[in-house]
Amino acid sequence: MTAAAPRWIELPVRAGRFALDAVLPQRCLSCDRRVAPEGGLCAQCWQEIRFFEKPWCYRLGTPFSYDVGEEAWSPQAIASPPVFGRLRSVAPYEGPARDLVHALKFHGRRNLARPMGSWMARQGSEFLGPDSLIVPVPLHWLRLLSRRFNQSADLARAIAEECGGHYEPALLKRRKRTRQQVGLSAEARRKNVRAAFGLDEARPGDVRERKVVLVDDVVTTGSTVAACSRVLLNAGAASVDVLAFAYARPSDG
Template identity: 50%
Template sequence: MAADSDPWLPLAAGASRRRATKLNALATTQRLVRATFSGIADLMLPPACPVCRVRLGSAGGLCPDCWQGVRFLERPWCERLGTPLPIDLGPGILSAAAVADPPAFARARSAVSYEGPVPDLVHALKYADRTDLAPMLGAWMARAAHELVGDADLLVPVPLHWGRLASRRFNQAALLAQHVGRLTGLPVATRLLLRTRRTPRQVGLGREDRERNMRGAFMVPEARKAALAGRRPILVDDVLTTGATLEAATRALLAAGAAAVDVLTLARVVAPS
């Protein structure tokens, strides 16, 4: 077989230049096609804010008013739970909740507070097929994950049960994890953690009911435990409310051999000060 016909073999210099020229020409053509169709789409359906539908100059963002309503989470926060603290007491500070009831995960970080336009963004992504929002939301998450990335080996999205995945057609946690992975360089393991049963929706449930609902809902298949042993994954989800889902998923990963588990979510519910 000729060297330039097998992508897994090194190319001769001449063949390499010819291949590079062809790839550059193809990439240029693809960019022109995408730009053309994007322009046509903008004429037919002008870009609009995904929250309030105000017209925008370009797609992929929020209007100024909605942008100002997004509360990005910053220090000071509890080192364990990632919940904002009213005053900065120095590095390593833990909240009363983390001391009284330590979670199974090592650290949790979230990009934004679940308020203002954020619930609408999450709802649009999950239930209105607005997958075009994922790059922006994933970039927010990657920024929030900068403390976790250096210690992590991989990203593990919280899985959906196969029945819910079939009806929704995609897992929003996996989609967000893919974009975080592209920005951080961490691999994404979408088949490492499985959901063993279809749990009732968590909306409207209190903490105890959520914990009972999620108990035993996740597992790592025996054949995949070797890929997890001694490694430190970041568990990825869209929203942290009481933490019951992430707690159950973390315990499954630890039971399967993970050294420690950190948590990353797009948003979290923040109690009023």
Template identity: 40%
Template sequence: MKNLALGRLSAIPAQLARWSLDMLLPPRCMLCGETVAEPGRLCAGCWPMLDFIAEPLCPCCGTPFTLPVPAGMLCGACLAKPPRYRRARAALVYGGGGRDLVLRFKRADRTDLARGLADLMARAGAALLQDADLIVPVPLHRGRLWRRRYNQSALLAQALARRSGKPAIPDLLQRLRPTPSLGGLGRQERRRALAGAIRVNPVRRELLRGKSVLLIDDVFTTGATSGACLRALQQAGATAVDILTLARVVRPELV
């Protein structure tokens, strides 16, 4: 009883600090800025603006199905050409409020959103997190990192590591040369732009051998970027690679 009482007393300063901070800087909705109960949350008005990805979905690539399907059924794309990764999951469809949330985090210096966004990703990729030995972000080239000042994928990876207890290695992958913006490029153009651009950091290579890796990125579009990372990871000895992103582009023709 004495230890329990001491534990409760020791928690009081932290609670007071939290209450004081909330009085000065109230927690805000990640999307609209409305006051919410806790940091890293969405208000009741913004929640319906996001299209969350949930069952039924392809058990391999995570693409949501528009109609109920038998358990374990793969989408047409995975049946035609099975991916080299084990599983891919995303929390949100990239569009509407989901797109706004990604861009706010990625391009508006809203690094404070990382924890709340990682919570959304952790729910979508719970099984992937459980099976992971290492959490690895998609890398930025040092020039783009210098201009942007942070790697959004690394922030998400570190937040997921704190939440799950799994180690994150932000510099395991390296982008050797700057690549053009992939927006507007087709699948083959993206692959050519990324050819030879990503490798495993030589000083981290031994950490990878025989490990199951969870690759983290902000958006899954065509899979070109994650594919370049995947090839580097598998060539360096990773036994399995799963992919977890905040959002993914969903094309109706692929569902």
């Protein structure tokens, strides 16, 4: 049994925490309201986020209105089976979930990657493990230069720290600079990312027989993660599953 810390040690620690909270009060990760010392989301934002829960589509992780079986597929997955194995995401791309993505991606709130990655790791627990290769969807080097960081890489790093997997930020490369996917139709998105990705030429065998978890901040039509998955599977990956923070097409059951 571990002995309790002496009271003379506990008092300065508590005082320090109180002083820090007074100077830098904890704020809601989404709306910036003041929250409890442990931080996170405020009560209102917690209520507004529709966290995905089972029962859900085995392939896409989209929720069903009732339980139809552990490995049931949604109509969307049946009509158009994905290239990758399974997709899991935290919440639909709306409300506070969208605010969190925008704050990380467009406003440089990189401190959000750790809590967001922690939520993602819980959602992907069925396929995450110490033997997983955690691979972020890459940015083109020109876009990385202008943005200064890759939000998907920050999320992938946080996920790897949670599950003990192997973080591989440079394994996938974006070979050509593509248009932003926002506002494009599903067909235009597919054409936009065609032949856009490839493996690091110095590491052609690094994914062979490995379980890969591909990480992105948002999945909409799935064109980007499908293009990346093809590259990884063609290189010999044993499996490719996808983990995203938000999914823009949540309703399937």
